[in-house]
Amino acid sequence: MPVKYLMYINILLKNNITIHYDIAKELKTKKQISIARYLKQTIEQNYKKIKSVDMKFNVPALKKDMESKTSLVMAKAFKK
Numbered sequence: 001m002p003v004k005y006l007m008y009i010n011i012l013l014k015n016n017i018t019i020h021y022d023i024a025k026e027l028k029t030k031k032q033i034s035i036a037r038y039l040k041q042t043i044e045q046n047y048k049k050i051k052s053v054d055m056k057f058n059v060p061a062l063k064k065d066m067e068s069k070t071s072l073v074m075a076k077a078f079k080k
Contacts, residue, residue: 003032005062009039010054013046024058 003023011019019042026035043050 003027003035003039005058007056007058009056011042011046011050012052012054013049014051015049016051019046
């Protein structure tokens with residue numbers, strides 16, 4: 001799933017430290033690929049220390065894109 005649909009991610013470590021990353025804010029200045037690389041690197045580095053991961057999705061944007069892409073596919077499939 002593209003990073004642009006995430007609003008933020010909280011990584012809770014076993015020592016009760018939370019790593020909060022505000023993706024919606026970062027998307028204004030950084031590219032999706034750099035954010036995805038950073039998240040992957042952070043999770044890989046702290047893999048054994050992670051207790052839980054909480055992600056907040058931008059559901060309205062995801063729903064809007066899914067509906068528009070579904071409409072496009074359906075229009076192509078049933079084009080006369």
